[in-house]
Amino acid sequence: MNRTGHVVIAPDKFKGSLTAPEVAARVAAGLHRFRPELEVRLAPIADGGDGTLDAVRARGYAPVPVIVTGPSGRPIEAAFVLRDLTAVVELAEASGLRRLAGGRLNPMNASSRGAGDLIRAALDIGCTQVILGLGGSACTDGGAGMLQALGVRLLDGQGQELGPGGAALRSLHTVDLTGLDPRLAGTQVILAGDVDNPLLGSTGAAAVYAPQKGATSAQIDELELALRHWAELLAAATGRDLSAAPGAGAAGGVGFAALTVFEADLRPGIDVVLELIDFDGLLPGAALVITGEGSLDRQSLHGKAPVGVATAAARHGVPTIAVAGQSTLTEPELRTGGLAAAYSLTSLEPDPAVCIADAGRLLEELVATVLAPDVLARAWL
16 A cells, blocks of 8 residues: 655755755656655755755745855855854855865865854854854864954964964964953854864874865875864863864864864754754655765765655654665665665766766656656555
């Protein structure tokens, strides 16, 4: 007997092709081509990185535009989103790779200052909770720029304000916290992230993530030394050494600064986003959840969005299937992640370049002609 009920469509973005809301819309269109009467509820999601603002805006959070300092030091237009007194700040929105001037990578000098500008703007309108989505950062500055935007003075040996970027931290002499925005003391800061790297060492911010931001081997070594120096001085100033804490290495070390100075709480990004969009409230009476992301692979099984969605749905007894640009997971691996099945664009079009360029049309066709008939045959609907 077929199940009755609505379908919840809760995908992450297909990176480089479709935003999460675009993926959700294409899946819904494909389902309606097959069964026009089917009730669907759209809930695009993210894991705290790029796309977090898109996900929560789709569920009623209002954008607040702000002029901030971009990662290259130039003013840029950015935004956070707001509901009640909760602000959701996406680090990548202000300090992400896509915000680099001219797209030029700048691993040594890129700054997280814009993220601090967004947090300060949220405090200006009275927010008492700030959720900071980590991921997609252009910088490896240990969160120093973010702290400077919020009143912390970082001085070199001549008493001059330190310049931007991770490389400048080698010249740091004094950390002065007396000017830190006092409103932070009454503000709960939650970090939404999907990595547990420490700040330093072979699994730290410089070694693992700086290469993605354009750093050479020599620059990685320089950034590692700079971050080590930063960690020592910030620990001395605060009385807390959290450089080895899980997540301290997130977003080029922004996690370290937030954990140490804001005493922030780090939580899995997908769990935070699912709470923000009230995902559990969409599940009573649901017959099926459809999630997905651009590439389903073994990394997807470790804290990524689709598995978080499947875990939440399972608590309500609702099966979850996934759509993807490509999937390398075996059936046992899918089951490990709580996914009943996966459908990929490469089953229709083997050329990945075509899948990326024409993802929307292919996704709708995949859902209408492959996924929906298979779902019906398996009695999920």
